[in-house]
Amino acid sequence: MGNASRAAIIGDRRITGVSADVIAELVAEIGPLWHERHQARLASRPRKRAVGAGAKYRLVFVDRLLATLVHLRHATTHDVLACWFGVDRSTITRAIGEVRPLLAERGCTVGPGVRLRTLAEVIDHLGASGETGIIDGTEIRVRRPAAGRKDREAFISGKYKQNAVKTMVVTDADGRVLFCSPARPGSCADITHARQLGLVKLLADGPAVEILADAGYQGLGAQTGERVITPPHRKFKKNAPTGTRRCTSASARRTPRGGIRVKHGIAHLKNWRALTRHLGRREHMSHTVQAIAGLLSHQQTADLTSARPM
Structure with a gap:
């Protein structure tokens, strides 16, 4: 996804249900947790890859978070999100499945x-x-x-x-x-x-x-x-x-x-x-x-x- 499209999603609260400031806090809080769990999954595999090897992600973490927010807010199907973000449907399904539990574990902010x-x-x-x-x-x-x-x-x-x-x-x-x-x-x-x-x-x-x-x-x-x-x-x-x-x-x-x-x-x-x-x-x-x-x-x-x- 291009920077202009990403900025348009973040800037309009009607799309994600939260403001740009809250999205920035979510990225700073959940991003390291997602990266840590991703590295733990890679380390648990029987076959180890060298650092930096393997396919590169086309969907960065910010886009994964935005796709999850849009899905929760509007119940948008994974096929539509895949066309919007320019990736395969399975990539969106995997991204939502990884980010949604991290959002659930945060609890309610009072x-x-x-x-x-x-x-x-x-x-x-x-x-x-x-x-x-x-x-x-x-x-x-x-x-x-x-x-x-x-x-x-x-x-x-x-x-x-x-x-x-x-x-x-x-x-x-x-x-x-x-x-x-x-x-x-x-x-x-x-x-x-x-x-x-x-x-x-x-x-x-x-x-x-x-x-x-x-x-x-x-x-x-x-x-x-x-x-x-x-x-x-x-x-x-x-x-x-x-x-x-x-x-x-x-x-x-x-x-x-x-x-x-x-x-x-x-x-x-x-x-x-x-x-x-x-x-x-x-x-x-x-x-x-x-x-x-x-x-x-x-x-x-x-x-x-x-x-x-x-």
């Missing part, structure tokens, strides 16, 4: 130099800052598994009756994404997914944190010492037991507003077309979701930093 990569780090961050967290699950449509596969029915969502995978999203009170979990089959219930991620143990043994959730997480409040606040169960709308009155009144005030905030955060994620309907391999969904969450949070942090008065 401040300059502050990253949250695990759910435990998110709980500690909320406890240290005194902020309220909001959790919700979202589903992403995927291709139907092949006939005869034993876990084929596991991907059918009970809510939307379609093949999907599910991820749990954690945001703060302003709707900024703090964490996206690895993808699970669509038949997994929201509360089951939260338990499998260890949320109950983290809240029970961790700092005093308040988490807002919707009706799909009813039952976590009793297991976490009322740290998870959900709407009241329909059988408790009238004549609720004494022990549930306080939680019920708090839920009525806080969960509707919290639900809107987390939906806004999920909507910002779904603006990246790779999450509207995934047509690729389902095995890549966890890296895709976490990579987009990291890019979105990085751009949101950069926008907030630049908007603050000096």
Whole structure:
């Protein structure tokens, strides 16, 4: 790709979803990691090549990063990207497969130099800052598994009756994404997914944190010492037991507003077309979701930093 075309892609935020400054930070951060892993793969081969031997790359790392960003932002097919960058389709597939995991491992950026990569780090961050967290699950449509596969029915969502995978999203009170979990089959219930991620143990043994959730997480409040606040169960709308009155009144005030905030955060994620309907391999969904969450949070942090008065 020529320098003029590369500059046009970097200069227009609508193409990649992130600004030129963020792309420069990504190149400086991920470039050395990609080169290190590439050299490690070459060193692990049975047949060793001399330094500098072998075919030369036609797609430099900056172009590999740009191709991955365009693919995540617009769900552009590998064939189209191959024509755009002037390489073979397999080169684009290999480039995206190498860069996407590196983007996923970065975690979500909540401040300059502050990253949250695990759910435990998110709980500690909320406890240290005194902020309220909001959790919700979202589903992403995927291709139907092949006939005869034993876990084929596991991907059918009970809510939307379609093949999907599910991820749990954690945001703060302003709707900024703090964490996206690895993808699970669509038949997994929201509360089951939260338990499998260890949320109950983290809240029970961790700092005093308040988490807002919707009706799909009813039952976590009793297991976490009322740290998870959900709407009241329909059988408790009238004549609720004494022990549930306080939680019920708090839920009525806080969960509707919290639900809107987390939906806004999920909507910002779904603006990246790779999450509207995934047509690729389902095995890549966890890296895709976490990579987009990291890019979105990085751009949101950069926008907030630049908007603050000096």
